[in-house]
Amino acid sequence: MYIKTLTVSALNNYIKKVLDSDFILSNSNITGELSNFKIHSSGHIYFSLKDQHSKINCIMFRSAAKELKFMPENGMKVVVKGRVSVYEKDGAYQLYCDEMKPEGMGELYIAFEKLKSKLQNQGLFNEEHKRPIPLYANKIGVITSPTGAAIKDIINVTKRRNRNVEIIIYPALVQGINASRDIIKGIETLNGIDDIDIIILARGGGSIEELWCFNDESLALAVYNSKKPIITGVGHEIDYTIVDFVGDRRAPTPSAAAEIAVFNLEEFKNKILSYKNTMSVIVNMILMEKRSKLDLMKKNLSANSPRVLIVNEYNNIDRLREIITIKIKRRIEKDKERLVKANALLSAHNPLNVLNKGYAIIEDENRNIISKVAVLKEASSVKVTLKDGSTEIKLINEN
Incomplete structure (x- = not known):
């Protein structure tokens, strides 16, 4: 029988x-x-998945990992669903996982989902x-076990953040068969108190069985129908219950629920x-x-x-006035000079000056100057002006 020789890649591919x-x-x-x-x-x-005698390497791709409902940890027993195949490059077989759930909790997870x-x-x-969470609550109702660590954490956080906030505690079972019914009664009771601003539903961490009362349908409806806003602080950060989805605000822990509900007075004051x-x-x-502008306006004003x-x-x-005065004085001086010159000229041509030399001015009755003898002979009277005055002279015409 002839057996074909294979390459390593071909062998791994065949496997x-x-x-x-x-x-x-x-x-x-x-x-x-x-x-x-x-x-x-x-x-x-x-x-890796291991038991007492063997181990297998596993991988879960991101798309499947996003659907996990819990945070896996080393040492945890789980049930994994997937397929066994070979990674050809290394020739190693491994389990490719599509789903993972804690061992022994399959029925609870199915019911939860x-x-x-x-x-x-x-x-x-x-x-x-979702109802809005009041920013400045004065009174807070808390439904939890009165002896658990959750109520101590809530009280400590509240005192640290604001001592003026009043806490009303409704002691309730938070684990077991009757716990859901007890919590529902607490919601109804606290809803009947008018001045309660917020209700906190709290419990410390635990296994899925211990937290199972918070996955009750009747409790979910009570949270949904509550008149008061409800903050859930159930378990640890990785724990999710049905009331977390129905409530108005989920907190990862009871302490975180108190921090959400109680405003920080000191921070508020600061x-x-x-x-x-x-x-x-x-x-x-x-x-x-404004003062600078006012000063500038004042300076400008x-x-x-x-x-x-x-x-x-x-x-x-x-x-x-000085200029006008100077100009007037100059004008007066100038006019005075002109007047002196005009007076001198007038004096030079004044006919009266001739009279000082013995001449006379003869005028007829109409004050016309007589400068010819013929005219004088015709006149009946004349006015004769001499150096020292004038006089009327009547003439006798010989003709």
């Missing part, structure tokens, strides 16, 4: 095809203990149904003081700016004051 075609290996449910658990930055999860899907389809998880200081700085800056203008115009008037 992969054989494993992939096997029905059992392609649809395996494997139980074991987690070890070497590692979440890669890519989101893929790498781990079934109720969660039902209530989600009914709209109980919708954001529009914030107000900060606002006050900021406002004071802003107001002072505005006042300084002083520089352009009518009083300054008037005072300056007084000086201008005095200057104009």
Whole structure:
């Protein structure tokens, strides 16, 4: 019989095809203990499953890892569903996981997912149904065990953040068969107290069995129908229950629930003081700016004051008066000179000056000057003006 020689890659590829075609290996449910658990930055999860005698390497891709309902840890016993195949590059077979759940809790997880899907389809998880959490609560109702660590944490956080906030504790069972009914009664009781602002539903961490009362459908409906906003602080950060989805706000721990419900008075005071200081700085800056503008306007007003203008115009008037005075004096002097010259000229041509030499001026009755003898002979009277005056002379005409 002739046996073909294979390459390493061909051999690994053949083994992969054989494993992939096997029905059992392609649809395996494997139980074991987690070890070497590692979440890669890519989101893929790498781990090993082991029992007392053997170990198998496993990988869960990111798409499947996002659907996990719990946080796996080394040493935890789990049931993994997936397929066995070969990674051809290394020639190593490993389990490719599609689902993972803690061992022995399959029925509880199935019930949890079934109720969660039902209530989600009914709209109980919708954001529009969430009641707003008051920012400044004065009275808080707490439903929890009176002896557990949760109530101590809530009281400590409340005292630290704001001693003025009053806590009303409704002692309730938070584990066991009757716990859900007890918590429902607590919600109804606290809803009947008018001045309660917020209700906290709290419990410390525990296994899924211990927290199972918070996955009750009747309790979910009571939380949904509560008139008061409800903050859930059940278990640790990785624990999720049905009431967390129905409640108005989920807190990872009871302490975190108290921090959400109780506003920090000291922080509030510091914030107000900060606002006050900021406002004071802003107001002072505005006042300084306005004062500077006012000073500038004052300076501009002083520089352009009518009083300054008037005072300056007084000086201008005095200057104009001096100029006018000088011009008038010059004009008077000039006119005086002209007058002297005109007087001298007039004196030089004054006919009266001729009279001083013995001449006379003869005028007829109409004050016409007679300069010819013929005219004189015709006149009946004349006026004769001499040096020292004038006189009327009547003439006797010989003709």
